[in-house]
Amino acid sequence: MTEFLQQLVNGLAWGSIYALIALGYTMVYGVLRLINFAHGDVYMIGAMTGYYAAHSFHPSSGGLGLAVILGTSMVVCALLGALIERVAYKPLREAPRLAALITAIGVSLFLQFGGQLLFGADPKFFPQLIENRPLIQWKGVVITNIQVLIIAISLGLMIALRFIVMNTKTGKAMRAVSFSHTASQFVGINVGAVIRSTFLIGSALAGAAGVLVGLSNPKIEPLMGILPGLKAFVAAVLGGIGNIPGALLGGYLMGLAETFVTAYLSSTYRDALAFVILILILLIKPAGLLGKVVKEKV
């Protein structure tokens, strides 16, 4: 039981990171119907920005330092996301969807290999800003302060996102655009601007995920975004792509499933089991857990 609870905590912390990345995938998919393959690499840039920003702080600066690093990373990633949208995706707005997908893959490769040139291919170690120590100990279950921090920051960001999407004008416009581009234009919504803000917000979340992962797994390198990016995408599909609560649910499920598989089965099968779960869920619910089944009209 202790072991189970411990893995549950680890899975929740890991799932928060997947959920943050999955949110970006799902938001972009919602407004553009595009699988933004470069999103995992934006997360890598977030971790790298965090690494360079952290080096300008004294290790003892603690919480304040972390807040500044998180902010820097989120701003850099938001700008990068908007830049990618402007340069690579905007010219392809009217093109077939697959063309945009290939461009997304191109951007992803560009960030990976450009990252190798810029940062060097060797792994870097995220400076330890906050000392990792047990915060809560209960019947052998240890919850570290970093885990608490990761879960708290992610939840905070998710609540902020929920507020933006549900209660602001931009959020309302986003929901309208994801419903229909043409109809949104008719009611005077600037679709281009909405898409840009979607990329800004989604990429900022990926940047935050990059810093948070740096806190718990300090080893970062330019190709670190590929697998988490892929799995976060799977998580988004799992929850029903284009659906924000679905992305959260998918992210947490993915994190929990991976942690439990590693703990109780074998770590070599970890990557495959994530996909087995995915396929099983899709076979039972083809539109994802929270996705709406759209009836086709002839």
Add this chain to the structure above:
Amino acid sequence: MKRFFFRIIKISFILALLYGLNFVFTKQVNPYITQIINLIGINIILAVSLNLINGHTGQFSIGHAGFMAIGAYGSAAVTVYGQNIILAKLLFVPMAWATQIFFIGSLLFGGLLAALAGLIVGIPTLRLRGDYLAIATLGFGEIIRVIVLNLDFVGGARGFGGIPEFANFFWIYFFAFITVLWVSRLIQSTKGKGLLAVREDEIAAESIGLQASRLKVFAFTAGAFFAGIGGGLFAHLITYLHTNSFTFLKSIEIIVMVVLGGMGSITGSILAAAALTVLPEALRVANEWRMVFYALLLIIMMILRPQGLMADRELRILKR
């Protein structure tokens, strides 16, 4: 009758040409260039077979490397473990012939194994569409890779070495020729028109009496079979297999060929397979900038010509 003879002459001419070129490439040309030309042939098989699934039938599959892996490991397992047993049974034919027959047999075995996997992957396509299908095929591809990684008799994480070098220019282009011929003939047949109809509008296709799900499974199985053959040729060309050659990136590489060439254009797939195999090699002078240029070229090409090089047109020779 006259047409039949004409066709026989044409095919024997092509075989003779391949055989002659095989001699030139194995004996006269720099091995590095021969290797690239051989890899182009394998990539043509992979791109044309994926085009059947993605371009002609309109099903979005991103797990092609998985089928390729099954074919590669399946046929390599036959040639490595069966060499002594099966070859001994083929003593009644001359040795040189026996190895060739054995090699073709192993390729077909790999292809059929991959086709079986294609059948298994094809069945969920009855329920899934678009991006959900894409992610399911991606998942299958990764599952296959992880399973192979954990199979000890094909080397597991150490890689699978000691595969006899049976593939050469002749066999690679022979199978590339067969693939292109078969797919281009298929597309002009009634069944092929059915595949195109499913791509254009599944509901309309069903309403005129086509069985869309059966056609989709057929496309998956056939595409996977040729991918398996391509994988088998790859195994017997490189002579060493590791699951790292069959990751998600390999699937992406094949998709890029299909999309860049033009969805549904066989000519386009062939051209793009050649171009994208040569491009990374040509960029070798750029050292560490190589992949950055590759990525940039990909983005620029897609922005300038989103419908692909050939759009959905074909060279006259492929549509008789």
